[in-house]
Amino acid sequence: MHSFTYHRPVNVKAAQALLAKAKDASLLAGGQTLIPSLKLRLTDFDNIVDLKAIKGLDKIEVKGKNLLIGALATHGAVATSAVVKRAIPALAKLAGMIGDPAVRNVGTIGGSVANNDPAADYPGALLALNATVITSKRKIPADKFFKGLFETALGKGEIILQVSFPIPKKAGYAKFRNPASRFALVGVFVADDGKTARAAVTGAGEQGVFRSKELEAALKKGFKPESVAGVKVSANGLNSDIHAAADYRAHLIGVMAKRAIEAAA
Amino acid sequence: MTSTVTGIGAAVRRKEDQRFITGQGHYTDDIRREGQLHAYFLRSPHPHATIKKIDTAKAEKMPGVAAVLTGVELAADKIGNLICGWAISSKDGSPMNMGPHPALAQGKVRHVGDQVAVVIAETLNQAKDAAAAIDVDYAVLTAVADPAKARDPKAAQIHDNAPKNTIYEWSLGDQAATDAAFKNAKHVTRLKIINNRMIPNAIEPRAAIGDYDAGTDSSTLWVTSQNPHVHRLVMAAFMGLAPENKFRVIAPDVGGGFGSKIFIYAEESVCLWAAKRLKRPVRWTGERSESFQTDAHGRDHVTSAELALDAGGKILGLRVKTIANLGAYMSTFSSSVPTYLYATLLSGQYDIPAIYCEVDAVYTNTVPVDAYRGAGRPEACYVIERLMEVAARELHVDPAELRRKNFIRKFPHQTPVIMAYDIGDHDATLKKALEIADVKGFGQRKQEASRRGKLLGLGYSTYIEACGIAPSAAVGSLGAGVGLWESAEVRVNPTGSVEILTGSHSHGQGHETTFAQLVCERLGIPIEQVTIVHGDTDKVQFGMGTYGSRSGPVGMTAIVKALDKIEAKAKKIAGHLLEASPGDIEFKNGKFTVAGTDKSLAFGEVALAAYVGHKFPTNEIEPGLKEGSFYDPTNFTFPSGCHICEVEIDPETGHTKIARWTAVDDFGVLINPMIVEGQVHGGIAQGIGQALLENCVYDDDAQLVTGSYMDYTMPRADDLPSFNVGTTVTKCPSNPLGIKGCGEAGAIAAPVALINAVTDAVGSEDITMPATAQTVWQAIQKTHRQRKAAE
Amino acid sequence: MPTVTLKVNGKKQSADVDPRTLLVQFLREHLRLTGTHVGCDTSQCGACVVHVNGHAVKSCTMFALSAEGADVLTIEGLANGSALHPMQEAFRENHGLQCGFCTPGMIMTAVDMVKRKGNDLDEETIRHELEGNLCRCTGYHNIVKAIAAGAKAMKSGAKTGKAA
């Protein structure tokens, strides 16, 4: 690991000030992705701004028709939150499927969303649920937030504060794990807000998370497993690696979509 | 012998556990030396390149750096190369082509991860920072990773002295007789087999600390080793790192080995060498990514195999041709693995009149390949047991029945491939396994699963292995550079407590408990009064270490022999004390008794008397009570058994779930059934890992694709079932304890049982290890297409 | 160098550290608590699991400085004096370890598991919960047994360690 200066601001303002001043800085939330990358010298920063001491950023609450999850809420907290389980049970289930228990005790939704790992679980949920990312500067709809591999709409010095999820009628998530890393080889999140159904796919796209046109078109026939049975998902634009060729991933998208709908609540 | 709560056959809870469950274990990386420096290795990013220049000037000036060393300094100090200690000759009698393997590259790198230079600094971060400042000018060469392509005339030439990258072309068995058998065959089953490459992955990474005392000119090395004396011998005699008499090797608690910690590696050699140069302790602990790039890998065979049968299903002959990938350099025992540890077991549990096997060993631009749990025997078992299963399917006979038809039932049995099986009862293990696995109910379960849309499959593996490695003269005649006996010393203290010094090394096997159980059984003393000492060349005079399931049959037998001597001497002393002739003294349950009387002495009393020396003629009987033994086995031991695997496949995803796993093994007499079961579990898990999950992948340019746990699939708890384990017993006739060894059985038997089950479920033989979801899904698609086309 | 102050196994500790220092390095190098192990560099093996403020955490994936003010419990602090924690006892009783290298992380994970999932743990739950812990020796069979037994034993009110 390269050397860096460590900062530990106690509020968002101080964090913003640090980011504005320090060049080459990274935020540190749970660190479950950042620290391994630093250790392997895959990335390095002169300044690390640890958000751990900032209070109140881990709040989970329902406000009106939205579920609001603070950026520093851990996966473990989301998975076990009674509020989340009532509002969007599929989201609690998804959080409980990230990493392993020790990682879930530390990793945060804000960190996961900001990192936009192409095989992470949360980005699919944000897209399918039509969520909004609330930052220190603005509100960004999920459709505009994720910009390809590890890229997001976040600007320099911008800090994610909350994610706001409109509460759907029904939503479901199914993932087929990469056998080695246990990240998503294919994860499909489906949501029905009563009017339209959205389906987002993680793990499979060459450019990261995406909404599946084929699935969403099929779901126009109704939010039920039969609607997606036999849907042909194109392998174009899907990843191929030692664990899964693009055609296998395309096939799995159909299977996981069906299972996500079956599991939807 | 009488069995007690702590004697032979008792499930004694392990003595060593206290320190491990409380975090008090002492692994190599836990040790700190005053003034220690940290080594960090700069490794080649290229699979194959000549080194034009290494510029270390900048790195040397970086903060904290004590030295930057390369192959140039290594050569200047005349440090010898790493060696392979088992000479294998080709069919034509020519010796194997061993290419030079310097601990730091000299002029050329041959695999990704090859050591180019070492930086030694005050802190690890400083060493890493400086390593990044070393400038290496490489001329990149073409590379080859696939053993099947290594001998292509256009392939990269890895070592000058090995034309076409060929190390040897070896054969075993009678070619003419085998060819004749195939001429008479009514049915021939043919298979192409890839035995996938494994990365051992002991959870404790390799580590070493070298230390040098200039005052006494003596060296100490702490190292993660399964055989510290072998380390000392090779480093002293072949590499010239230190004279053997001034060189202590300590292998403290070691966190798993599975073969990978047998070998002598570059890193520990460099630590020792650098410590002497710098007169300060030098330490290194591998990071996991380094383990992937440097720990000797396992398996990696490409094989074509044919089995000839007569009309009644009796085997007539077996013909096997294997290409074995030994990687970029020959590791310590690599040459023996695909030859004498492999082809000699091809007969399996069957009476096969003729066998012929050819093995071509090749260099590739990959990490060296050497023994990994089972070493050669899993590969052999895979060949014969896949052939048997496929033959049964082709002949439409029950696979258990075909096996029964060919079982060896008369012992001893001389196979056509060297081994003389001494004992076994293959019907018994098969029968018990069939019962435990409830094979009778399989049909019903299959129907029930199919109603749920799942595919059920059943696979067998009736394995045999050669353990208790090994009779020295026998292995010597086959090319081994060392003898494979074991030593033991029994030191009885005046208070009657006992220390056992053994050349075996425990890195998870529980010797501190099982060896103590043997002593309890023999001397009738409480287990708390027995201490097992191992892993330190200053304490234990010599030993060959632990691998090949040898610590029970060979290591413990050495202890038995030493205990025999203790008993004999103690009887003499007791005779004097009890005023009876030694011939009339009986020793039982810790008591010396004059036969037919109630005159007796406890073991402790005799021990004390032995040291006091007042009451027996010390001119006839020396005082003290300490005996040693070097035991050389007279034969290999032959554990055998039957594993039955039942899988459930989700045809939509191709995912395989293991529904049931049954293992019935004949290990001879069990010292501690709890520990034996644990060994079986661990072995099966590694076998399942190979067959279902693990795969070391190099791309066409010889870059390592599976370089971390992100891509190399380690078996996790939720990949595996609980195992149903049973045993049968035929006593091993070649050692007094009747034990055969159990460390490798699971890893040998499991892979093929699993693949036999998966291919049964899918209805296609065309599935290679590992049977990942994608592989199985593709096979299912293919059989669907073929069925459709046929309709 | 910045200073970190925290509690480890009930004892207050304070030290100046290079910001790069991971919690596991702090425990092993500074405090010489070497029961916490390092088995990988990708946060997957779980040999390094300790409790931070009562939650299982991979100490290889947290900076020591991030643990400022925290209450850390390691394998060395789990037993209550010479009385082993029921989970430690269960690992011995059920032969849940061989080489012992994964064991501290396994035991710390198991205790956290019981805290979150209760004392009646079925095999499937235990296996699933062990997703972040690798063992190469045991095939997990006896680890699963040990955790089920240890979880039950924890119900009978045995004390847990020096830290909260």
Ligand code: FES
């Ligand atoms: S060392 Fe922390 S997870 Fe492997």
Ligand code: FES
């Ligand atoms: S006991 Fe050796 S890794 Fe688990």
